[in-house]
Amino acid sequence: MECRVVINSLSDYLDGSLAAQEFQSIEAHLTQCPPCNAVRVDLTQITLAAKELPLRTPSRALWIRIQNEIEIETAVPGKVEEKKVSWWKRVSERNFTFTLPQLAGASMLAFSLMVFGMYHALHRDPQVASQASSDTANPILPMEKDLQFKIQQKASQLNTRRVSWNPEIRTVYDNHLQRIDNSLSHVRQSWVTTRDTDQQKLLMDLYNEKLRLMEDFERLGK
Amino acid sequence: MSSLSLTTPLALFGMPAKGAPVARTNNVIVGATTTNTAVPDFELTQAAANGDMAAFETLYERHYRRVYSLCLRMLANPTEAEDLTQEVFVQLFRKLGSFRGESQFTTWLHRLTVNQVLMHFRKKGVKLEKTTEEGDELNEIVQVGTDRPNSMPVVDRIALDDAIAQLPPGYRSVFVLHDVEGYEHEEIGKLLGCSVGTSKSQLHKARMKLRGLLTKKS
Incomplete structure (x- = not known):
């Protein structure tokens, strides 16, 4: 088994999501290949360390800030329920991505509407x-x-x-x-x-x- | 043999280390989280939903460090993490009435937190890296066959935390959710809107990248 294949399968090997046969092949390779085995050991250490990461503490003022915001909300009756976000805010905060054909279609539509509007303005019945x-x-x-x-x-x-x-x-x-x-x-x-x-x-x-x-x-x- | 050693004192999952200081000044909790576990979370949510701020404060005391740590690790920015923690607890207060106790409160709160972080990413236009299920080969990170079995430096969990912060947002999200928070790939796929294969691939890349970053530090 190639080292590269073993390395690419190491996370699945460590998480126990490999089929029995593949698991055994990788294990056999690891016993014979010190560099690959070193990577395995390092990844094991990283995953173990990740499970024991210390909890971090925010600044002291955070609770006061939360309390103040809640107090402001509760001061207005009926405002405790989830804030209703206006459609404009929702639209303006959303990130739109368009493909080239979509943009081309939109441009063509806008152009057609413009031509249609101009034609009607010029040929209007007095x-x-x-x-x-x-x-x-x-x-x-x-x-x-x-x-x-x-x-x-x-x-x-x-x-x-x-x-x-x-x-x-x-x-x-x-x-x-x-x-x-x-x-x-x-x-x-x-x-x-x-x-x-x-x-x-x-x-x-x-x-x-x-x-x-x-x-x-x-x-x-x- | 690897030489990665874990030297930071344990303060896991909201449980303070024995004798850890808990200082309170004018409703501000400093240091370890509270040890008052007499009242179940569900009862506290019911009381808080009826406007009992003391009950809500107890919920905050129990969970604020876990929520903040999750936000911090996913965002890698202390100021944004605090703002988002605030947003999570304000949202929590608004939604308390809808919590029926069908799932564990911590599970519910963490899902709320993850959703807030992902919403924040979307607002900021952060692109979570997409990879194929097979994933790219990690040539640039892994030097296999170099016969350097002891390449890993001595690192503690603070170093690991720093390395996590250097990961690209997509890798970081999957790594934090899977390896730190213990989410399954299926759940991650649903949260991030990607396949299980992509989640697995990104996790592996994140781990290898972390190994590379920790090696560079030595």
């Missing part, structure tokens, strides 16, 4: 573009600007007061407001495309309804 811009809150009716201004003022007044409201009242108010806003958005969009006078009237009614709702809840808070 009518659709005007519709999209009309979906914003920019005033489009004669009285709309004044109404929007009044609503904005009321909203800022109510926002400071709503903190003191009963949670149920707050929910009712938010739900009503949400419904009116949804209708407003829908009707506004219809008016932009149809220019129908009924839609225009409905739009103004909705603004007034929103204002009334705010005034009602303003009185409630007083």
Whole structure:
């Protein structure tokens, strides 16, 4: 048996994980080969010494540090449970490794998206573009600007007061407001495309309804 | 004949040597670990989970040196080892409620510690060496057939500790887990995410590298 083969199998030999036949072959070699036997003895000494390594002692302040950290955690109710790590922290602390084909694929995808985006920006339908811009809150009716201004003022007044409201009242108010806003958005969009006078009237009614709702809840808070 | 001798006094596995000093100053434990073993670990975990800090302190007293030693040997950096020991005990406090006593507390705590160390390696981007199951031949380390049977110097366990610190992280992890902590290759494979063959190969390389380092020191 070659010395190199014996050396490479020495750890398995020492840990007793060799088959009986191989074990005997190595043992026979070791009795005849002093250099290999010396390696065996040294490895035995290393493994024995490893089992008897002394325990090491950290600095005295460690317990105080641990105690302080736990105290800070327990001071906040419900924080004793395992800390929830934000997804951003998890992602930022993770080490990503990518293969060359993966990187090439990602670059191609990014390039395709860029070309697609540019193509759509250049070939955009002007009518659709005007519709999209009309979906914003920019005033489009004669009285709309004044109404929007009044609503904005009321909203800022109510926002400071709503903190003191009963949670149920707050929910009712938010739900009503949400419904009116949804209708407003829908009707506004219809008016932009149809220019129908009924839609225009409905739009103004909705603004007034929103204002009334705010005034009602303003009185409630007083 | 090998001339490796072991000269450091025994202070194994949290058991203090006879007459070893235990000094306590304002909740700080210095020297050997406590000998108070009257209350089982499981009872202490239950009490600590209910907010009993004295019980948690007793658990700390019993296990802090073992946890710190494991962290230190795997990281080879005292500052990082202390930070990680702190993290382990804070994690332990958070998870105490989930310990049901199905396994031994020490086993559970050591697994928690090893996982923290491996997580630390991952955060730092430390690559644990991967080798084939057959492993590379150790030409650079082993000088077989040189007829130098007494090449091993006289080393104590402090020298071995220093040599372990010089091992590459992957070899060091496997060596510490197997030869120091007594983990089986199957467990190491699961923890490190490698095969049993790779674990065995890395252990052998670690041992041979240690032999080389200890020989160089002479």
